[in-house]
Amino acid sequence: MIYLDAAATTPVRREVLEAMWPFLTGDFGNASSHHELGARARDALEAARDEVAGLLGCRSAEVTFTSGGTEADNLAVKGIALGRRAVDPRRTRVAVSAIEHPAVLESARALARLHGFSVDALAVDGEGRVAPEVLAAVVGPETALVSVMVANNEVGTVQPVVELARVAHEAGVPFHTDAVQAAGWLPLDVRALGVDALSISGHKLGAPKGIGALYAAGRLALEPVLDGGGQERGRRSGTENVAGAVALATALRLAESERTTAAARLASLRDAFIARVLELVPDAILTGHPTERLPGSASFCFPRVSGESVLLELERRGVVCSSGSACAAGSSEPSAVLLAMGIDPEVALTSVRFTLPGSVGAPELERAAAAVGEAYAAVAGIAQR
CATH class of the missing domain: 3.40.640.10 (Type I PLP-dependent aspartate aminotransferase-like (Major domain))
Structure with missing residues (x-):
């Protein structure tokens, strides 16, 4: 996992x-x-x-x-x-x-x-x-x-x-x-x-x-x-x-003793992960500020597919993430955060949030990005049929 x-x-x-x-x-x-x-x-x-x-x-x-x-x-x-x-x-x-x-x-x-x-x-x-x-x-x-x-x-x-x-x-x-x-x-x-x-x-x-x-x-x-x-x-x-x-x-x-080094390392991994996801899924939309963001935070919307379906496909491939706040898990409503940011409700329903732990490494994130591409393709293929 x-x-x-x-x-x-x-x-x-x-x-x-x-x-x-x-x-x-x-x-x-x-x-x-x-x-x-x-x-x-x-x-x-x-x-x-x-x-x-x-x-x-x-x-x-x-x-x-x-x-x-x-x-x-x-x-x-x-x-x-x-x-x-x-x-x-x-x-x-x-x-x-x-x-x-x-x-x-x-x-x-x-x-x-x-x-x-x-x-x-x-x-x-x-x-x-x-x-x-x-x-x-x-x-x-x-x-x-x-x-x-x-x-x-x-x-x-x-x-x-x-x-x-x-x-x-x-x-x-x-x-x-x-x-x-x-x-x-x-x-x-x-x-x-x-x-x-x-x-x-x-x-x-x-x-x-x-x-x-x-x-x-x-x-x-x-x-x-x-x-x-x-x-x-x-x-x-x-x-x-x-x-x-x-x-x-x-x-x-x-955490404070490790913060400076750990945050810089994680931000670099996050940026590489974001770039790879956007390369594999050109339709994906990065949400949040492009640079002023937490070192381990990468959140996307995947227009025209179900965010929950992408999550299920990712979990089948061993990647655990979420569609937004854990406090709103199970809600069928679009994220209030994304709506407040001006994102269309239909697009907001396609959100997937990746938040990286400090222990994660580049090989795991490369596999995770590949899984995102596969999951999106699988869900998009079903939607087209």
Whole structure:
């Protein structure tokens, strides 16, 4: 099997398993317990928090561990917006890009449905980018929060986050970014990015599913989404996942130590793969920005054939990929991301996403590209008959 669906999830790294193992076995204590076993768990939790904070360029107190990227996005969007409105009742709008992950989009819609907020959807261009002037035309004294992702999970387009955050700050509005897909591949120093909040998820990095983190600047008023015992400095109640926190810190450290070399290598392989697919399937359309994209992201539309049929043919040939976001798997509707980019609905239904893991090699990608050509020819032949 050639696995090209790394945007959906990645395998747990051995170093990560070894780091978290003690906290699944002998040191299994609750970090809130006031005895030796609890103290050992608490020390490990805070060491993991320190490590994540150091890698993101923030203070330890600004890192909140969550159950994953979805919870981190919910806490950021709902928590910051509600916190801002509590301080300034005029702040009743949130601005999000039209191609955000559902964790952000649905959080914004929940604010509208349950709390009376209005949602400003920021238009993107044909390559999936939000222009700073688009944000500048929307953001104002009623805006509680702007949320635009670092890089899109379907087409891989990287946003001009630094410029967008500057526009938000000039209007006095905090800026959140979903960095789930970018973590481990792009620089995520929160000070350099100029963001007030940033979400990451462990299982995209080689940690297990079920752990994530939110950086939220200490000055932010943040309304908790989960109520309970007041763990995580009152920002996220619930018994802490100590083993998961250790795993996330370890995976993020390993990824960051390899990032520059690994990203350059993968981007070169990606470009060769894209060129080969376009050579073998001249009708294919590359979606997303041609250069400002994640190192391992290559997404296409194959007009006049069914994207799902291409996926099935590829899997028969040992290539595993997807038709878009794993969160929308099984949907018969065209991708909302591609529609927002101006792609015709019939064409959007033909999308196939290849997201390359760091372990992939050139021979595998050459075989995968050949399989794309064969799969397309098989599906196109059936369609013509």
